[in-house]
Amino acid sequence: MAETERPKKIYTPMQARAKAEHYCAFQERAQQEVRDKLYSWGLHMQDVEATISQLIEDNFLNEERFARAYARGKFKMKGWGKIKIKQGLKLKQISDPLIRIAMTEIDASDYFTTLESLISKKDLLIREENDFKRKHKLFQYALGRGYESNLIAEVLESNNY
Structure with missing residues (x-):
């Protein structure tokens, strides 16, 4: 094994949930981002879905809030147009109704x-x-x-x- 490679740490569902709460509290996240992160931490599908639903229930994860923040941020900070913002949201697997809601953030x-x-x-x-x-x-x-x-x-x- 090369010196730059570290063995992947595997987390228990409780450890992963605590870590995911910090991950979501740091900035708004899409469900798919969190799901991918949980899988990278070695969780299995049922643990991932249980963690996602718990994060939603505890309001750490909210797709609409994420979509609105994403649209606002990309427009104000990067000067992106609506087409590019919509593409970015689609890549994050945000639904079309939420994308329409997010576009209302742009005056x-x-x-x-x-x-x-x-x-x-x-x-x-x-x-x-x-x-x-x-x-x-x-x-x-x-x-x-x-x-x-x-x-x-x-x-x-x-x-x-």
Whole structure:
């Protein structure tokens, strides 16, 4: 065994539950994240599901609270658009109704202002003389950040890029 590898520690269901409570108290978690973590700690399926249900009952785990916090955080801290946020929530196996609820955390005027700000900042960094190519690069950048193409086009037209 290499020096960098450590043997995996196996936890009892009680130890894992206490550790999972700390894990969930540190930041909001999706059920699937916690489930994966419990399996990595060596728990079996019935112990994992029992622990998950106990965490939900004790309000350490709440999918709606997680989805809302995720959407708020990714928008405010990383400047992600709704498309990218929805994809991230789907990867965390959040249900469509909860994703719709989470999207209500994003204010429409803030959303548009953030998109304008992202595009104007990126415009200062692009060293492209050809206006068509410059506009295309800005469009692609905003698409990559998860914004809707119709909004991007609106911002690009209204600000004469």
